[in-house]
Amino acid sequence: MKILELIVIKDIFMKLLRIGKFALFCLALLCALRTYAQENITSLKKGFNRTDIPSTLKKAMWNASNGPFIADSAIEIDSSNVYFWLFRAGSINKFNLSSGANIPGWPLTRWLPEITDPVIKDLYRPGPTWVDNSSDWDPLVNENYLQENEEGAQYMGCLTSIPLRYGDVENDQQKELVLFLGAFEYKQDLVIFSPDRQRIIFSMRYALQDFISFPGSKHQYIQRTRQRDNNIGVRVYAKAFFGQFDGDEFPDIVVWRKRYESREASDSVSGFGLYKQTWQHFERDLTAQAASETGITGEYLPQDTSESMIQGWLSANELTWQKGYPSTSECQDHEGELIPEMHDPLLNDPDVLK
Template identity: 40%
Template structure:
């Protein structure tokens, strides 16, 4: 099971959210949606005939009732096939305004970052193979839709009709060694010169430049960490930059650790979102230490790729990151 923090599990897809609602611990299954295939092709055809639309993925939450995710990840739909109406209840998906992200990532990803979903050219852990799932994130008896859209994990509440939390869990801003060598050769960049990176930046708009690759990951942990009776989400982000070719240390060096604290408000009139809290990073780190929570125990952690199920996602725990945290 992937460990997202310590006691609540996403078991269907080898996902696990570990929650700390002391003194009890409990598990939660994350149910997968499905795409069109030979077995359910008639269902997709029925929806198309009734509503005039072609959903990319469906999740059946009751008899003849389905949540849908559009093919391009831009909208959630709600279909009731036994209803006489052919009007779709739906919600658009855009980037969440409270998303925890570094300014460096926004800058380098530019137009790519503005989109909520983009075709993944360098997936990690095969987490987005089935992007539409359902689970109860905070064990309050009300299920959310858990979406894996490209590089983003999105928690959408149909009850609230909005995204209540999201993170960008991987920053794929670096080329492979082979891609780097090809880029340098094509742009007359001399290997080994000062300022020439071991791994070229994949997100650089000026592809003729030698620019260090940017690589980042995020882990999240769920529980009542501040012990006020409300569910918290802690986010631990790491950002790395490629070493230069004249550096004998192979791989990357860490630019920064970033910590974020979110808490769900249950006050009257609240939106149901997990809202950012002004919590000192040192306090967040101490909360993780109190629970003996390491980088490897944060979610996501385990791969869903065929033949790698249950193993650590290689990219997020790579010795080339030269970071002791990723190996603990």
């Protein structure tokens, strides 16, 4: 082989090697981009719950002009002596500890993209055999966010025991409030609120549990809220995956939801069966929002992405049910363990065990 040919081959090989290294770099960078937000939301600054709010803040809010103000949770904004605080689940407010002034806040009304989607609504409805005169009632739409906890109780990972978190979810230099709101063990909501946009930009009901063991009924579990034999016990859970999945520059959220219904009393298998599951893609594309009639809202809006495509994203990134958010408990003596309700063997679903 001629010397010139060897030089050409070597040059081609080195170029391919550089391209390969660049491709590996790009792949690593893409993986990092896809996981940064997932890590961010698990490491947000935590606020105070009602019993832990500093006495100086409590006293100042009590004696404030137009007060007294009583917070269920509070969190300081970047060591500024200004606090976001939550009044039950009705509104988010701001309080300036230095001046003693309360800044009127924003009501927490349910996020429209969640409660108007027929697929999502169907997952959270009572079963088709449910009997009730108020047939228009919907547990997702007709109830506001709630914040009701039994002191000392441990359920759903105790996330609602500290309702307010604060930090930069997307690494865009804009910080958000992340709220965990719930009503005992019955239902739990994850809400992301943007102080800059002054609105909810994403919400997900990550748990709805309406079941109780009722010997003698047709099913092993019936609904706790309406204890009739034909009201089948229901458990619905959702996991969120944060990052960039579709290859563009805009942040994404993938939501994987599962609905379980009680097995019949005659069934030899105990517990529940998977009734339905869905995958949904949300994206915050400010460029598209700027060109829309509503303008820029900063919300994560539902996208017309096929479920098979979304499942492919999760598979390619080795994202299983247990890697979704939320997954780990914050309950005392159980920190870091899997939230038992969302990973219960009685669900009879192999997905929740991996």
